[in-house]
Amino acid sequence: MPITASRDTVLCMSLAARPGNFGVRFHNFLYRELQLDYYYKAFAPTDLPGAVAGMRALGIRGCGVSMPFKEACIELVDELDASAAAIDSINTIVNTAGHLKAYNTDYLAVAQLLDSHAVPRTPFALRGSGGMAKAVACAMRDAGFDEGLIVARNERAGRQLAETCGLRWQPTLGDERPPLLVNVTPLGMAGDCADELAFEMQAIEAADTLFDVVATPALTPLIQAGQRLGKRLITGDQVAAIQALEQFVLYTGVRPSDEQYQRAAAFARG
Template sequence: MPHKPPLGPQTRLCMSLAARPGIFGTRFHNYLYERLGLDFVYKAFTTTDLPAAIGGVRALGIRGCAISMPFKEQVIPLLDGLEDSAAAIDSVNTIVNDDGRLTGYNTDYTAIVQSLDDAGVSPAMPFLLRGSGGMAKAVAAALRHRGHQQGSIIARNAAAGQALAGLYGFDWHPDLTGRTAPLLINVTPLGMAGPDADVLAFPSALIAAAEVVFDVVALPVETPLVVAARQAGKRCISGAEVAVLQAVEQFALYTGVRPSAELMAEAAAHARQG
């Protein structure tokens, strides 16, 4: 295994900014630095002063910064440019610092496109997308990018649901009544660890009628929706898969190194132990 240099003046810092910092990214990136012998370190932060924090990224030469809610749109005016993945949805989850020039990316968007491609999801497949928040926007944009034309945004928030549907040319409905589709996508907290941990995001009848089920919830790895879909013999895309793909894209942007599939899986398993 390559030897990781000790921390010193040449060590490059990568970081994350979130309202509620998590442990997955820190453990994932630092594990890969160690295994690949890279002179990097990763640390999670929060802030109540976003402009000052981004100024620090620029001034201190911090190589990369992951951006989580609620900063994904607020950060855009503070950057020098957007890569296509971020410009497509006006949302940034990754900043790369090239000698003081800060460029915003959205690796959630690219990971979603890759996940749908890897699962063999046809662009002709109609969908039901439940949710209307920032991640729902990334999914809807990815679907439009892939050529999907038939689909519905399911959201109780009429303003947000109609805005998202209108932005990408899809339908909006306030609930699932009378709806069915071969592709089901959950982009709500239903099934996420916490008060909604046991809630099934789509009824069993809709799961039985579907071909592919995609749950963007990353924790737990096996959400009730994923478990039900696997038991029904459906093709599944899990939020845990998307989380790893987007983290690998961040890692490659920061370091210029793309880990092997085996090492990626090791890092993901290590990160989930936290």
């Protein structure tokens, strides 16, 4: 059934440097499924403060925030939920009568996936130091992963994240071969980085578990390598689906059934 809009239609959106279609398909599927008069659209803003001000001024209900805006948006909102304040990174903004409150549903998604995949609390290396890396590293820390390494070329951000989570920092992985590798960079993402492996093959071969937060494509070079080698895998589209579900609930106040959620996620992966 096609989406129809009226003057009463509630708008939601996302802001990303390179928008994908996952959120658009996921949210709009559930709006139709649950007969909610909502519509979701993805944007690549050239003026971030202007985009967030427009959300407030136009009464746009919800906004998903993706790389590289998860930290830059903090100063543009009125209030941080505990999920965002604890890690100083946001991925969701909810507009209630002009009051913008920010959340982080990435953290919730990562925590759920580590538990559902029964990932052992082994040493790990996490590549990345941006807003999403904060969510992943803090979720891992709080889940009991206390021996790890932040791999980041940005020394200031890398050291800061490592200190926040009680971890080590290095600019490269070097000769270390931890059992768990986590990619929280654009490496492997559709576009210029699509063919790049987030870690060297020697490290991938030595690992037991590979976790790539890149959602598009779900089968990044890292995940494909892990499939060939029979590794335990957590993919970015799994993270995207869970965090999108929690965003949907924040925007609408409605929680879909598990069956509706599963069909929406399958449709979004399309």
